[in-house]
Amino acid sequence: MPHKVFTRGFSLLAGVILASASLASLVHAQAPEVFKVGILTDMSGPYSGMGGPGSMVAARMAIEDCMKAECKGMKIALLSADHQNKADIGASKAREWLDRDKVDAIADLTNSSVALAVQRLIREKGGIAMYSGPATTVLTNAECAPNGFHWMFDTYSQAAGAAAALTKMGQKSWYFITVDYAFGQSLEKDASDVVKRLGGTVVGSVRHPLNASDLSSFLLQAQNSKAQVIGLANGGQDTVNAIKQARSFGIGTKDQRLAALLVFLSDVHALGLTDAQGLVYADGFYWDFDNDTRSFSKRFEALNKGNKPTMVHAGVYSSVYHYLKAAAATKSHDANVISKKMREIPIHDAVMRNASIRPDGRVIHDMYLYQVKTPAESKGPWDYLKLLSTIPADQAFKPMDASCSLTKEKS
Incomplete structure (x- = not known):
């Protein structure tokens, strides 16, 4: 140690x-x-x-x-x-x-x-x-x-960013590909709640194990759902694998949008701008x-x-x-x-x-809604994101929940 x-x-x-x-x-x-x-x-x-x-x-x-x-x-x-x-x-x-x-x-x-x-x-x-x-x-x-x-x-801050923005743009039918443990389940729920609150629908979901190398069957199920948005409720290497495999199948390039609900700068770097371009997601920090x-x-x-x-x-x-x-x-x-x-x-x-x-x-x-640049827009190494909007601190996170005993006397 x-x-x-x-x-x-x-x-x-x-x-x-x-x-x-x-x-x-x-x-x-x-x-x-x-x-x-x-x-x-x-x-x-x-x-x-x-x-x-x-x-x-x-x-x-x-x-x-x-x-x-x-x-x-x-x-x-x-x-x-x-x-x-x-x-x-x-x-x-x-x-x-x-x-x-x-x-x-x-x-x-x-x-x-x-x-x-x-x-x-x-x-x-x-x-x-x-x-x-x-x-x-x-x-x-x-x-x-x-x-x-x-x-x-947290899962709410990510859902309140990307899911809300896309639903407001008219992308109202969603299908989720979710990593099967507490994180993914929470991310899917929070995003689903945002979508439904804004008048959208969730047509289905499928769950995959953590650190799955082959996500093709899950992506094809999502594609066949005909949902306008395939929401990736996962993170890290699982998100990178899903986006790369989706691009290779042509998923998310025509009538369906691929939305990664939790993306990190390291994921964009691993993907490269050719595969990552156009992704919209919420982030709490960007170097530039x-x-x-x-x-x-x-x-x-x-x-x-x-x-x-x-x-x-x-x-x-x-x-x-x-x-x-x-x-x-x-x-x-x-x-x-x-x-x-x-x-x-x-x-x-x-x-x-x-x-x-x-x-x-x-x-x-404060949280920030970013879009990944195209290769032509990038001016150099790590110049990956363009700011779309700022989500103020009092709006970016879920209101205090009554299930937390610490909020009883403060609510």
């Missing part, structure tokens, strides 16, 4: 990288002083492009930036683990971090099933979780927690939005093998930075104390706009 301990000036304690065998002695000797952040993500699977190693880069950047300002003098350890997109592995690692290693906060948590397992764990054991990778809205309604924060996007995002992304790219950050990476940066600012302000390791402070202090950083934390733990902020 590699981890780094950052001190003032970014030097490292006890060498550079400490092996897991030495972690217990470090915890025993320095637990009251060291704030520990764990990045629990998909390091090599279908979501590793949008999270994975890039999330570690983003967390390191957050630590370094905080230590130049609010966190001067603090000692901060950064750990990482691969949950392999399995809830039991993710929960086991989180339990080990909380019980043995005294980790204070866990971030990223790409994969909704893993996130829900960790949310239940932190309600029981304490600690703080900050979710920038998972999409299920259950994290801020039925499974909400006072120490759980859903940072960047303004001078601050360009500066942040230039730093990130230099540290991440020339790859620009996704909104997951941006969310990891923002959430880790905000947590550390709250920890510095309270000088406490108590999750309840820090969670309260996180809700009190403003979210202000290079990547978020008009952001705040609701009582249910949902971080609301």
